Amino acid sequence: DAGVTQSPTHLIKTRGQQVTLRCSPKSGHDTVSWYQQALGQGPQFIFQYYEEEERQRGNFPDRFSGHQFPNYSSELNVNALLLGDSALYLCASSPETGLGAGDGYTFGSGTRLTVV
Amino acid sequence: DAKTTQPPSMDCAEGRAANLPCNHSTISGNEYVYWYRQIHSQGPQYIIHGLKNNETNEMASLIITEDRKSSTLILPHATLRDTAVYYCIVRGYNTNAGKSTFGDGTTLTVKP
Helix, strand or coil, X not given: CXXXXXXXXXXXXXXXXXXXXXXXXXXXXXXXXXXXECCCCCCEEEEEEECCEEEEECCCCCCEEEEEXXXXXXXXXXXXXXXXXXXXXXEEEECCCCCCCCCCCEECCCEEEEEC | CCCCECCCEEEEECCCCEEEEEECCCXXXXXXXXXXXXXXXCCCEEEEEECCCCEECCCCEEEECCCCCEEEEEECCCCHHHCEEEEEEEEECCHHHCCCXXXXXXXXXXXX
């Protein structure tokens, strides 16, 4: 049973460019959350998707947008990249109901984005 | 979600118990305490969670004070592989609550 899969694992972009990161949730999970983790800091919540809709959003500008597909996979898009967008971007999936063992949240290993 | 306060770093000798404290004085009645850890270059990994009773699983024990304003994660016999950043967060149990608010965590270094 595959866990959360994120692609690519590493990415280098230039200031002003746009980037798309991808996440495939764990089997049986239908909710996807995205987090940004700057070096030396804890993950910061960007937004959460459920039923192809953005359900909650953290304190991030509109340059950050997302999408969820019918198969529950998700994309994070960042426009007009800034140097400060350099970070590890984490995807976490969870079931909407029936948490089962643990807390239901499963994180991927992230995409390391470097903006130069 | 309530905020948490953790010491930035701690050391522990291999084979000894590691006790990681967390303050969450603004926790509300329906919020749970969750602990995660993050090993370098990986995503956070769930460890344990609790509401008000002490909890134990195969990885750790969680002690929550009676007033629920603080908790302690206990790794009973720390190994070198337990070196990681440990995060204490509080949030509602229902996944509809959505986001988790992470602080900067405690960097635990287990030494031989």
